[in-house]
Amino acid sequence: MSVLRPGRTSGKVRMARLTDLAALGELSRLCQSDGVDTRSLGLPVSGPPIGVFSLFRLPLGAFRPHDLLFVYEQEGRLAGLLRVEREAFRDEWTIVELDAVGATDAGDIRFRLVQQLLRDGSKRGAARFHVACADADGNVDLFMQAGFARYGDEIVLFRPPDELLPDPVPDADAIADGIRPVEQIDALALARLYAAATPQPVQRLEAVRLADWERQGQWRVPRSSLAPILRFADVEAYIQEAPDGGRDGTQLNGFLQIGVAKEDQPHYLKVLVRPDVDASPLVRYGLGVISARTQRDSDHPRDHGVIAPVRTYESPTDRRLEEAGFGAIATVTLLMKETLVRVAEPALVPAGVR
Numbered sequence: 001m002s003v004l005r006p007g008r009t010s011g012k013v014r015m016a017r018l019t020d021l022a023a024l025g026e027l028s029r030l031c032q033s034d035g036v037d038t039r040s041l042g043l044p045v046s047g048p049p050i051g052v053f054s055l056f057r058l059p060l061g062a063f064r065p066h067d068l069l070f071v072y073e074q075e076g077r078l079a080g081l082l083r084v085e086r087e088a089f090r091d092e093w094t095i096v097e098l099d100a101v102g103a104t105d106a107g108d109i110r111f112r113l114v115q116q117l118l119r120d121g122s123k124r125g126a127a128r129f130h131v132a133c134a135d136a137d138g139n140v141d142l143f144m145q146a147g148f149a150r151y152g153d154e155i156v157l158f159r160p161p162d163e164l165l166p167d168p169v170p171d172a173d174a175i176a177d178g179i180r181p182v183e184q185i186d187a188l189a190l191a192r193l194y195a196a197a198t199p200q201p202v203q204r205l206e207a208v209r210l211a212d213w214e215r216q217g218q219w220r221v222p223r224s225s226l227a228p229i230l231r232f233a234d235v236e237a238y239i240q241e242a243p244d245g246g247r248d249g250t251q252l253n254g255f256l257q258i259g260v261a262k263e264d265q266p267h268y269l270k271v272l273v274r275p276d277v278d279a280s281p282l283v284r285y286g287l288g289v290i291s292a293r294t295q296r297d298s299d300h301p302r303d304h305g306v307i308a309p310v311r312t313y314e315s316p317t318d319r320r321l322e323e324a325g326f327g328a329i330a331t332v333t334l335l336m337k338e339t340l341v342r343v344a345e346p347a348l349v350p351a352g353v354r
Contacts (some may be wrong), residue, residue, distance in 0.1 A: 098133075161304055203209065
């Protein structure tokens with residue numbers, strides 16, 4: 001006896017319109033609930049005190065001309081959405097939200113949204129697509145079917161707002177620890193620090209260039225699953241110089257990136273250190289900076305905690321964060337799809353004698 005397979009969903013994917021905003025807000029809220037008939041990227045930011053749509057929401061003033069928002073319309077209602085941030089300086093697109101509703105159609109809806117994005121990106125010259133998601137509800141399988149490659153995992157840690165932030169670190173102590181603000185001339189030293197702290201395969205895939213480090217504050221490096229929230233934050237960056245300075249006097253022991261929230265979202269803390277360096281001074285300094293900014297400026301919210309992403313290969317940085325009051329709330333998967341074909345670069349090789 002033959003069994004008929006259910007047909008493809010009858011809806012269509014299109015670009016979002018201004019009149020869709022109210023429906024999109026409700027759709028995003030529903031998909032962050034625990035309903036069995038909804039699907040989302042599953043980032044660990046659902047429920048109080050953090051909400052996905054408040055964390056990644058797009059006020060009209062923050063929606064940049066090169067960002068994209070696709071929706072799936074079915075029988076006159078919106079059943080899916082996909083939101084993409086396009087980098088201003090690189091041809092890279094980051095999927096920050098992928099939601100769908102429907103007990104039987106949600107998977108197909110999300111796959112069609114991703115396929116539409118890939119087709120549109122190929123026409124617009126996108127070089128890479130990035131996404132971070134929880135390994136649940138078929139998220140990873142969905143993207144791997146679309147040609148994405150899984151290249152890492154990231155632990156997301158959260159420091160609750162009921163724990164008081166430490167006092168700012170005195171300038172004399174910061175100088176003693178070698179901590180100072182980043183300058184443009186630090187780009188080469190930052191690139192070397194990134195190379196020392198990041199495995200070669202990840203470096204090759206992310207392809208962070210020297211020019212990207214020169215744009216500190218304008219482009220979000222290093223990449224993380226929560227970097228999109230920096231759009232709604234005042235970003236500051238600091239470095240920790242090595243005591244001996246290395247062979248050329250420019251060696252760095254660590255890098256600190258802070259995003260002091262301007263919206264209803266947690267503050268952001270990213271620490272990158274060499275494998276043999278203790279991250280505690282940078283963590284303590286970063287929390288002190290957030291404390292100083294929130295006390296001085298009433299425009300910054302004070303009661304939404306601090307969130308910090310850590311790659312699994314960056315351990316024991318996560319241990320130093322836990323000692324400072326952070327707790328792991330989830331692990332997310334990092335995936336990427338390249339549209340360019342890699343070719344071997346020309347190079348000289350030793351001559352052989354036959």
